[in-house]
Amino acid sequence: MLWDLDNLTPFVQGDWAINAGPRLPLEFSLVSRKRLGALALAIDEKHGAYSPSSIILSVHSDIIEARSNLAARERTPLDGIGFIDLEHQSNYSISLTTKTLISSWLKQSGLQGVVWTDSPPNFENHTNQPFSVENAKRYLHSLSEPSLREAKRYIAKAPIGVQSPLRLSLAQETWWQDIISL
Numbered sequence: 001m002l003w004d005l006d007n008l009t010p011f012v013q014g015d016w017a018i019n020a021g022p023r024l025p026l027e028f029s030l031v032s033r034k035r036l037g038a039l040a041l042a043i044d045e046k047h048g049a050y051s052p053s054s055i056i057l058s059v060h061s062d063i064i065e066a067r068s069n070l071a072a073r074e075r076t077p078l079d080g081i082g083f084i085d086l087e088h089q090s091n092y093s094i095s096l097t098t099k100t101l102i103s104s105w106l107k108q109s110g111l112q113g114v115v116w117t118d119s120p121p122n123f124e125n126h127t128n129q130p131f132s133v134e135n136a137k138r139y140l141h142s143l144s145e146p147s148l149r150e151a152k153r154y155i156a157k158a159p160i161g162v163q164s165p166l167r168l169s170l171a172q173e174t175w176w177q178d179i180i181s182l
Helices: 006-011 065-074 096-109 125-128 132-142 147-156 165-170
Strands: 013-016 024-031 039-043 049-051 055-058 079-086 090-092 113-117
Touching: 006 013, 024 096, 024 125, 024 132, 024 165, 039 113, 039 132, 049 079, 049 113, 065 079, 065 113, 079 096, 090 132, 096 113, 125 132, 132 165, 147 165
Parallel strands: none
Antiparallel strands: 013 055, 024 039, 024 049, 079 090, 079 113
């Protein structure tokens, strides 16, 4: 999202605060409809590597509006957007661990609330294979050329601090390096 705010642009203010968010377990284990079936980042407690996250401020002080804006950008239902609102003592996340990590960070941040993409990894549901680096590479090999180029573009543009097992493995693959992304 750092390089592609998409339709979220009018609803944010200022620049990204790079690496200012909580460290979260991230992996490219989400098959993204928006990205032509490419693998996208997800908070993945089982397979992810703890990585820094970045923040950008919403123009809205109402967490419901901020959450709705992010859901529209992510093209996901509202239950795919996690949130914590300290003022109203309300929160939602698929994972207690994720909620705990973000809540601890939020209390130290000086902010009153936070929203984040909380769509669960769906690799296994989409491919009928458990997520592993080898299965993910096989999946990438199976993609059409436009989808594979989008996968390369997305993974290459992800923040450098995201050194997930898949990304590290792909960096060693000649076939991956030879893909020309747009």
